[in-house]
Amino acid sequence: MHLGIRYTILFLVVTLLQCLVFNQVQISIWLNPLVYVAFVMLLPMRTAPIVVLLCGLLAGVSMDVVSGLAGVNTIASLFTAYSRPLMLKLIVGKDVYADGGVPAPRVIGLNKFVVYATLFVLIQNLLYFSLEAMTLSYFYLILLKVLLNGAISVLLVTLIASLFVPKSHN
Amino acid sequence: MNRLLLFIRKVYVGAIFIVLELLSILFYANSSPYTQAKLLTASNSVLSGVNGCFASLHSYFGLSTENEHLAARVTALENELAMCRSVVDEYELNDGLDAVNSQFHYSLARVVNNTVSRQRNFITINKGYADNVHEDMALLTADGCMLGRVVVSDEHYSVCMSILNVDFKASGHPLNNKEFGSIGWDGSSQHHVVLSEIPKYADIEIGDTVVSTSHSFVFPEGVKIGVVEQITNNDNSPSSTIRLRLCADVMSVDKVLLVENVDATIIKDLENSVNQ
Numbered sequence: 175m176h177l178g179i180r181y182t183i184l185f186l187v188v189t190l191l192q193c194l195v196f197n198q199v200q201i202s203i204w205l206n207p208l209v210y211v212a213f214v215m216l217l218p219m220r221t222a223p224i225v226v227l228l229c230g231l232l233a234g235v236s237m238d239v240v241s242g243l244a245g246v247n248t249i250a251s252l253f254t255a256y257s258r259p260l261m262l263k264l265i266v267g268k269d270v271y272a273d274g275g276v277p278a279p280r281v282i283g284l285n286k287f288v289v290y291a292t293l294f295v296l297i298q299n300l301l302y303f304s305l306e307a308m309t310l311s312y313f314y315l316i317l318l319k320v321l322l323n324g325a326i327s328v329l330l331v332t333l334i335a336s337l338f339v340p341k342s343h344n
Numbered sequence: 345m346n347r348l349l350l351f352i353r354k355v356y357v358g359a360i361f362i363v364l365e366l367l368s369i370l371f372y373a374n375s376s377p378y379t380q381a382k383l384l385t386a387s388n389s390v391l392s393g394v395n396g397c398f399a400s401l402h403s404y405f406g407l408s409t410e411n412e413h414l415a416a417r418v419t420a421l422e423n424e425l426a427m428c429r430s431v432v433d434e435y436e437l438n439d440g441l442d443a444v445n446s447q448f449h450y451s452l453a454r455v456v457n458n459t460v461s462r463q464r465n466f467i468t469i470n471k472g473y474a475d476n477v478h479e480d481m482a483l484l485t486a487d488g489c490m491l492g493r494v495v496v497s498d499e500h501y502s503v504c505m506s507i508l509n510v511d512f513k514a515s516g517h518p519l520n521n522k523e524f525g526s527i528g529w530d531g532s533s534q535h536h537v538v539l540s541e542i543p544k545y546a547d548i549e550i551g552d553t554v555v556s557t558s559h560s561f562v563f564p565e566g567v568k569i570g571v572v573e574q575i576t577n578n579d580n581s582p583s584s585t586i587r588l589r590l591c592a593d594v595m596s597v598d599k600v601l602l603v604e605n606v607d608a609t610i611i612k613d614l615e616n617s618v619n620q
Contacts, residue, residue, distance in 0.1 A: 197459070200595045203508065203534045206461035223357045231364060241459075242384030242466065242503075245372030249365060256361040305372065307463040307510075312531050 177218070184338060185213045185233070193240040204319060207326040210237055210247075211298050212334045214255050215291065219266075220274025223259050230255025243306060250301035254294055265290045278339035279332060287335065288328065295327045296320065377511045381466055381495040381503040388457065388468055388501050403454070403598045410486070410598060417487045448564045449604040451475070455597050456501070463531045465506040467492055469600060472500040482563045482603040489591035490514065490527075490569045491600060493562050508534060508594050515559050516569045518552040524559070525586070527569060534595055537570060539586040544577055546584075554588055561608045 192210040199205055214230050221229075234251030238244065263271050266282045279287040299320045307316055403410075432438060453475075457468035471477045483492040483504045492504040492512065505512050508529050516539055517524035523546035525539045539554055552572045558565040570588030577584045605611075 198457075200458065200460050203460050203531075224360065227357060227361055227364070234368070239383065240387050242380050242387060243462075244375030244379045244383055245368040248368040249372060252361060252365050252368065256357070256365075307531070312463065312510075315531055 180338075181213070181217070184216065188212045188334065189233070189236055189240075192237065197241055204322055205326070206319070207323045207330060208295070208298060208302060209327060209330045209334065211251070211254065211295060211327070212331045212338075214251065214258065215294050215331060216276055216278060216335055216338055217258075218274055218276050219262055219271050223256075226258055227252065227255050246302060246305045249305060250298050253301060254298045257297070258294070261290060261293055265293070276339050278335040280336070280339050284332075288332065291328045291331050291335075292324070295324050295331065299324045299327065377464055377505060377509070378495060380464060381505070384457075384466055384468060384503045385496050385498045385501060388498075388503070406596060406598050409596075413487050447605060447607055449606060451477075451602045451604070453477070453502075453600050453602050455600055458506070458594070458597065460506075460508060460534060460595055463510050465508045465594075466495070467504045467506050467597070467600075469502050469504060469602075470500065471602065472502050473497045474499045476604070477502045477602060478604075480562050480605075480608060482567070482605075484567060484601040484603060485592045485597055486599045486601060488568060488601065490556060490563065490567050491592050491594065491597060494602070506594060507537060507590065507592065514563060514569070515557045516554045517557050518546075518548050518554050518572070520552065521546055521548060523548075524557045525583070527554075527588075535590050535593075536573070537588050537590055539569075539572075539588055541583045542586055544582060544584050548572060548575060548584075548586065550575065553591075554586075561605050561611045564603060564605070 188210045192208070196207050196209055210233055213233050214226065217226055217229060230251040231248065233255075234248030237247035237251070241247070259271075262277060266277065266286055270282060275281045277287065277290060282290070303316045303319045303323075451471070453469040453471040455467055456470050457466075459465045459467075467483065469477075469483070477494060477497050479494055479497065481494040482490075483494065485491050490507055492506045492509070494502050494504045496503045507514075507527075510529055510531055512527075512529055514527040515524050516527045523543055525542035527537055527539055529537050542548065550572050554569045554572065556563040556565060556567040556569060568591045570590045572586055573589045574587040575584055576587070
């Protein structure tokens with residue numbers, strides 16, 4: 175399938191999952207995993223940094239619009255999108271990065287993917303939850319939310335990445 | 345010239361990143377709970393269909409508990425009505441009743457979206473200004489507990505600040521005591537709010553019910569807020585902090601009551617004229 179179509183589907187799926195499922199889960203005030211980050215995370219490594227940045231902008235703005243958070247998702251997504259090339263170069267190494275494949279478990283290995291996902295999700299969650307609270311006076315509550323939702327997001331993102339890149343792409 | 349082009353190629357992503365990030369920070373810094381509610385109303389016009397579907401599903405599964413609550417509420421209100429009727433009959437007040445206008449009007453709405461996992465949570469309901477819903481109307485659960493207040497209305501939907509919102513403020517006092525304090529959410533539990541600024545000497549015990557005061561033009565007097573669960577006395581402060589277990593189960597609300605204070609505009613105009 176054409177790459178553009180695959181990524182459009184991925185974008186739609188994770189955005190809909192986020193706003194119709196994970197934003198609607200009303201089990202506890204602590205649960206709000208961010209899975210929409212999978213879209214920017216899984217862009218091929220050969221993608222030009224400017225395109226990654228614009229994809230981050232697209233993901234952030236659409237999440238802000240549907241969840242009514244003025245700028246919170248955009249600030250977090252732009253930051254992670256901008257620092258993505260550096261993260262990948264550090265984690266998978268310059269050679270694998272230059273190959274330009276999709277940074278998914280079957281391509282870069284599960285261990286490296288989990289490290290990449292953890293770093294990416296932690297930065298996104300830290301920015302998201304502290305900006306959403308608009309103050310640092312709830313520091314421990316924010317930290318707890320970051321860690322709890324971070325762990326769940328990493329699990330979900332790994333699952334999405336495994337489904338997105340099937341075995342044949344090994 | 346070539347060098348300049350090379351330099352631009354090298355830094356343009358960073359430059360665009362900084363510009364975009366600054367723009368979004370600017371937008372974020374200028375936002376308020378009002379902006380968030382405004383954004384929610386805008387997105388709701390797109391998502392209302394889908395949200396409505398989810399709300400119906402949620403509502404379907406909650407029907408039996410909801411029915412029980414409503415039946416209990418109806419019984420309580422019937423008892424109250426019977427008591428009022430007997431008072432009216434006993435003192436032959438019937439003739440005077442026509443002249444009495446209630447200060448509060450109640451109407452029913454349904455929750456179509458309800459966030460709970462943020463520090464600033466909002467509830468979207470399916471009534472807007474076309475149904476006479478406007479800013480500063482009170483939002484109560486179907487059994488009459490404090491839930492929030494309307495912040496923004498569009499034609500068919502309104503966004504309300506939930507009691508689980510760190511910006512939510514109301515005043516409350518224990519049923520058997522007139523010492524009042526300020527109600528606010530500390531973001532730590534969906535079942536608790538904090539009643540602060542209550543004088544230490546006030547006679548309050550665990551298990552007391554806290555209700556709204558008459559000092560607000562949003563909430564009618566006597567709306568149930570919660571039950572005292574914990575009292576903390578700070579040595580350095582003349583007041584105690586009281587943790588209340590919320591009477592409303594915010595996570596599972598479906599049908600809600602809207603309360604309009606008919607005199608709110610008159611009171612607000614009067615207060616504004618003094619402030620000017």
